[in-house]
Each structure stands twice: as C-alpha cells, then as structure tokens.
Amino acid sequence: MKPQLLPRKSPRQARSKALVTAILDATAQVLVERGYAGSSTNLIASRAGVSIGSVYQYFPNKDSLIAALRERHATDLYDTLDAVLTRRNPQSLEEKLSAIVHGWMLAHQLEPDLHRVVEQEFPFFERAHQDQIPIYRTIVERVRQLLEEHREQLLPDNLDLATWMVLQTIESLIHAATTTTPLPVHQPAAIEQQIVEMLTRYLQVVNPR
The missing domain is CATH 1.10.10.60 (Homeodomain-like)
Structure with missing residues (x-):
C-alpha cells in the first residue's frame, strides 16, 4: 500500500x-x-x-512531509534557474544551457545534506514521482521551449526525448557532484563546463540555416 x-x-x-x-x-x-x-x-x-x-x-504522516520538502526543492530550483536566466539574459543555445546548469548547481548547493538523505533514504518517493510535481513540470516545459527556440540548430528530431536527456544528464551529474561524491570547493565551475560541453555535443549544435 x-x-x-x-x-x-x-x-x-x-x-x-x-x-x-x-x-x-x-x-x-x-x-x-x-x-x-x-x-x-x-x-x-x-x-x-x-x-x-x-x-x-x-x-x-512523515512521508508527506518529505514529499513537501521535495516540492520545495523543485520550487527553489525553478526560482534559481529563473534568476540566473534573467540576470544573464543568454542568447545562444550554449549560453542558455550554461545558465541552466549553473542555476541547477546553485540550487543543489543550498542543502546538500538534506538532498542526500531524501534521495538515498526516502523509500517511496522515487524519481518517477517528479512528474507529479507541478513546478517540476514547469521546469520540463521551459527547457523544452528553449530547445524549440533553437530547433534548426539541433540534430535530435524528438524534442521530448531530447528534453528528457538534457534534464536527466544535468540532474544526475550535479546530484553526484553535490551529494553523492562531493567535489572540492574549487571544482563546480569545471563540472558545469563539462556538462555544457557534453550536452552541446549530444545536441550537435550546428550553424542555423
């Protein structure tokens, strides 16, 4: 049950x-x-x-409290992403990816110990439940819209799948960097750059026609 x-x-x-x-x-x-x-x-x-x-x-119950913490984290993530995108006002796809990755890194550095406990010890709230969080769906829609704006520059035709790949890559690598195998304090910028390069190569950005 x-x-x-x-x-x-x-x-x-x-x-x-x-x-x-x-x-x-x-x-x-x-x-x-x-x-x-x-x-x-x-x-x-x-x-x-x-x-x-x-x-x-x-x-x-206790589980509903932890689910609420997950939703609060998603809200913090969206607010951080929005703030970084607004401040940087990126134009190119690579600049936008860089802003998103940076915002994601900042959000995951807010409460890394809590993220670790929730991800590793909460037995019921699997990643599949993320789609049930409205603010997380908003993040998905925003990233997909970003890709849509640069569709002519992208190799992947399936933007839904490309959006999933981008989000899973960012979340998995940043989660590992901030909670699972924390990096030294001077490394976040380096890991951000590597993630952006990885995503850019996956999307195979070309000159727009």
Missing part, C-alpha cells in the same frame, strides 16, 4: 504559511541529523515548537 504523500491542505494565511515553513524546516533538520528511520512526526513537532496536532493539520 502506497503512503499518502499529499498534504491535507495548503496554507493560505501568512500565519499558517509561517507554521508550515517552520514544520518543513524542522523536518529537514531532523532528517539530516537522524536519517529517515530515526525521524518521526513527534520529533519534528518538538523541533518546530508546535503540537503534533498542528503537524497533522497539514501533513498526514
């Missing part, structure tokens, strides 16, 4: 939003310190300084 991953309800007022933020922050802290098996809703409530009833008002 699959666990209930959706929250009971969404906060609407500033006070309730602050409460949910405190609960999720506490969830992140407890997960990093104790791992999935050592965490519980009682510990999370205690760390957040709220009653267990306040937790259950929004989240039915």
Whole structure:
C-alpha cells in the first residue's frame, strides 16, 4: 500500500504559511541529523515548537512531509534557474544551457545534506514521482521551449526525448557532484563546463540555416 504523500491542505494565511515553513524546516533538520528511520512526526513537532496536532493539520504522516520538502526543492530550483536566466539574459543555445546548469548547481548547493538523505533514504518517493510535481513540470516545459527556440540548430528530431536527456544528464551529474561524491570547493565551475560541453555535443549544435 502506497503512503499518502499529499498534504491535507495548503496554507493560505501568512500565519499558517509561517507554521508550515517552520514544520518543513524542522523536518529537514531532523532528517539530516537522524536519517529517515530515526525521524518521526513527534520529533519534528518538538523541533518546530508546535503540537503534533498542528503537524497533522497539514501533513498526514512523515512521508508527506518529505514529499513537501521535495516540492520545495523543485520550487527553489525553478526560482534559481529563473534568476540566473534573467540576470544573464543568454542568447545562444550554449549560453542558455550554461545558465541552466549553473542555476541547477546553485540550487543543489543550498542543502546538500538534506538532498542526500531524501534521495538515498526516502523509500517511496522515487524519481518517477517528479512528474507529479507541478513546478517540476514547469521546469520540463521551459527547457523544452528553449530547445524549440533553437530547433534548426539541433540534430535530435524528438524534442521530448531530447528534453528528457538534457534534464536527466544535468540532474544526475550535479546530484553526484553535490551529494553523492562531493567535489572540492574549487571544482563546480569545471563540472558545469563539462556538462555544457557534453550536452552541446549530444545536441550537435550546428550553424542555423
């Protein structure tokens, strides 16, 4: 039987939003310190300084809390990507890929310990569930639109598949660099450059007709 991953309800007022933020922050802290098996809703409530009833008002169980953290990460990722793309205002496809990879790297450096715990220890929320997160679908659509804008420069005809390849390459390599086999602090720029070169060669960018 699959666990209930959706929250009971969404906060609407500033006070309730602050409460949910405190609960999720506490969830992140407890997960990093104790791992999935050592965490519980009682510990999370205690760390957040709220009653267990306040937790259950929004989240039915521990798994729904972790799912909410995954969604918050996706939102942070999108916001970071959007900020980098806006600041850099890239024009060429390679420049856009570079901006996306850089934004992805920045987002994954925010809470690497939490990402490691969630990815490695949360037994139910597999990568397949990413498509159920609206903000993640927005990221997919944005990358596909980017490829569409440069279609005449690309070798792949199937842009849906090309989008999947681009996103999986970025996510897998940056996840490995920031959480699985962390690189020295002076290496992020080098790995970003290598990812962009890899993607550019896969897409086989040519001069536009």
